[in-house]
Amino acid sequence: MPKINGNEIKPGNVLEHDNGLWVAVKVGHVKPGKGGAFAQVEMKNLRDGRKLNERFRSEDKVERVRLEQKDQQFLFEADDMLTFMDSETFEQIELPADLLGDRRPFLQDGMTVTIEYYGDEALNVSLPQKVTCKVVETEPVVKGQTAANSYKPAVLDNGVRIMVPPFIAQDEDIIVHTETFEYSERA
Structure with missing residues (x-):
């Protein structure tokens, strides 16, 4: 596995540190x-899911881990376990539903997702x-309500509450960002 210097860490990098696998969420460079x-x-x-704040000097060496990514199709959920199928080998795996956290409602039947593996262990x-x-x-x-930044609350078919522009009506299909839970555009 490649070692990188402490000042080369970027958000999203997966590191092997303290006998565990950690993903860098935020990186700030400090020059006292x-x-x-x-x-x-x-x-x-x-x-x-534990969080940790760590300081790395530029001369510190850190193991950077490359995760293997596979596209898999979501089949069904049973007993808080999600079942996915590899589209090439047709092998099925089960993962806990809490792996998705609050993004779980956006998982739809037949949806293709990317699962990251470290060896044979599915991590994300x-x-x-x-x-x-x-x-x-x-x-x-409401006709005539065209204020630039006015948004109104809406409930989606998966139960998630988001803010939408005033021109969006009930029973309308919209596109939503799964990371930020924000309205993107009409479908």
Whole structure:
């Protein structure tokens, strides 16, 4: 595995540190008046979700881990376990539903997701950046309400509440960002 210097860590890098696999969430470079510069790295453990703040000097060496990514299709959920199928080998794997966290409602039947593996261990599930959802409940469209930054609350068909522009009506399909839970555009 390649070793990188402490000042080369970027958000999204997966590192082997303290006998665990950690993903760098935030990286800040600090140059104090006295002493050498360092990178302040906020990391999240990929196996148990613990968070850690660590300082790395430029001369510190860190193991950078490359995860294998496979596209797999979501089949069904049973007993808080999600079943996915490899589209090439047709092998099925089960992963805990809490691996997706609050993005779980955006997982739809038949959706293709990217699962990251470290050896044979599945560590992360990435949803598509944008998904199409139907608005099931929102305030009616008011004519003449064209203020630039006015948004109204809406409930989607998966139960998630988001803010939408005033021209979006009930039973309309919209595209939503799965990372930020924000309205993107009409479908």
